[in-house]
Amino acid sequence: MTFSRIASIALLAATVSAVATPALADNHKHAAKSGGTIVAAAAASPQHKTLVTAVKAAGLADTLASGGPFTVFAPTDAAFAKLPAGTLDTLLKPENKGQLTSILTYHVVAGKVDAASLIEKISAGGGQAVLTTVQGGSLTATLSNGKVVLRDASGGSSTVTTADLMQSNGIIHVTDAVSLPG
Template sequence: MKFLTIAAGALLLAGSPALADHHGGMTKTVVETAMASPQHETLVAAVTAAGLADTLSGSGPFTVFAPTDAAFAALPAGTVDTLLKPENRTQLQSVLTYHVVPGKVKAADLVSLIQANGGEARLTTVAGGELVARVEGGKVVLTDATGGTATVVATDIAASNGVIHATDAVSLPG
């Protein structure tokens, strides 16, 4: 079985945001695109608290499986507040980078990869963990290291340095 493994070092390439003419006219980075979304306010707050905004505004490219505000709200009470505390920054970074795959993986490419690999694709995240993607009921579902699942609810939200796919749950690295 083939595995989608993309060098995690791409996250370290935190240069200036890419120029729009090199990325199909898109001028907003994945962070700026998430900031413009009313469904990703918690994610943006978490990225900022984790000190990852500059990195994720770099050249990338990045594929971000972005939990919605409702996904964060579904976590046990107090989880988000605890993660946002400065003393938990490393844990927050781990959770957030578990949602990022280096490279630009559009929805159609991911579905093709799933089909080509017997019904699942293994995505190596920037955190070094793995998300397993499958198609269930016509939608891409990600299984995290704890066995939790997140359904992709919006796809191919374009950014100058990658692509965002919104999810209905927060994936956990284990």
């Protein structure tokens, strides 16, 4: 790999990391400093209350608090609010636990995928990288205006707004939309 290509990847990684909302990034960095888990970091974030509620309703809290490592693309409360009216309430009902679990595990990739390695994969893939989720589906990552964008199986997209929130059992990348497995 040429120096110019390495410099471009480093610049893109820095750009992705720099788009953070300051309060959110500070909150997550504090959780990361404590060596907490992905679940603990999400629980400490005022912008991820809906995600935490959904993770608990799906029975995934213990799994996401375990050894991992996991990469989680974590939608904010505002991202969940973009879903059609009543969707979240329906998903949180006990009889819809399977569907909720499918959606949540669609946001999780096994292993640690930090911004720099994701951008490198996108570059090596001719402008896109396909990530296999724990749910079994795939998310397609691309770059748009220096930001990582994920395209889901339903044709929707989400943008990583905060990257590389390192936890003891993986990495969180905050997104502005809920990804749907199709």
